[in-house]
Amino acid sequence: MLAGCTGPRIDTRYSSISQGPRVDLVVLHYTVADFERSLRILTQQAVSSHYLVGVDPPTIYRLVPEDRRANHAGVSSWAGRVLVNMSSIGIEIVNPGRILTPEGERYAPYPKAQIDAVIALLRGIMARWGIPKERVVGHADVAPGRKQDPGPLFPWKRLADEGLALWFDEARAAALRPRYEDALPAIPWFRLRLAQFGYGVSDPASESLDPPLRAVLSSFQMRFRPARYDGEPDAETAAILAVLTQP
Secondary structure, three states: OOHHHOOOOOOOOOOOOOOOOOOOEEEEEEOOOOHHHHHHHHHHOOOOOOEEEOOOOOOEEEOOOOOOOOOOOOOOEEOOEEOHHHHEEEEEEOOOOEEEEOOEEEEOOOOHHHHHHHHHHHHHHHHHHOOOHHHEEEHHHHOEOOEOOOOOOOOHHHHHHOOOOOOOOHHHHHHHHHHHHHOOOOHHHHHHHHHHHOOOOOOOOOOOOOHHHHHHHHHHHHHHOOOOOOOOOOHHHHHHHHHHHOO
16 A cells, blocks of 8 residues: 555656756836735735835845745736746835825835845845846836836846846947937837847837837836836937847
């Protein structure tokens, strides 16, 4: 009877060269809620994330083990892969998103101590799973138009300075900008470059500046040119995109 419970013998002498880690992407979010409500939503509802980073103090809470799926990205895609939840780690950062100020609606900033915690958390995740910096993205990157987090005030440049995210060579982009001011690339150029970078662009050869493309452009601008993210293809956006997609 005991022999019948051991299961089949598995031969492990051979190994395929076509394999990799199950986790190869990190997606950053903001919660649009305070800590108590964020924790309740992420632990008691149908959405979840692997980590929640608080504010005061910036405690890191693990809500889902890294080797299990969390439902944080929803309908999403990156670099040709859909169902991002299946291959990513989600980090939710307690931040209200847009807030009402005397000057009108504005995005809320991230405290330095909270970003310090995010950086420490990211560094460990990327080392454990061998995730390269180009595979650290925002929710707005994998779900453009539907999501805006982590928003234009998230310090992507600081993460890049720590070797944890992509940034562009600002001097090269500044040198290229006059060329694109003289002759802005056609819409298919933007579509192809955005798709090359990783964004889900439905028809890279289309000449249409349609709402889905504007949403992708807005997400790209919010991350790399947060002073203006109107979704308009312009010379500065073209220069940044060219630098990020050229060898």
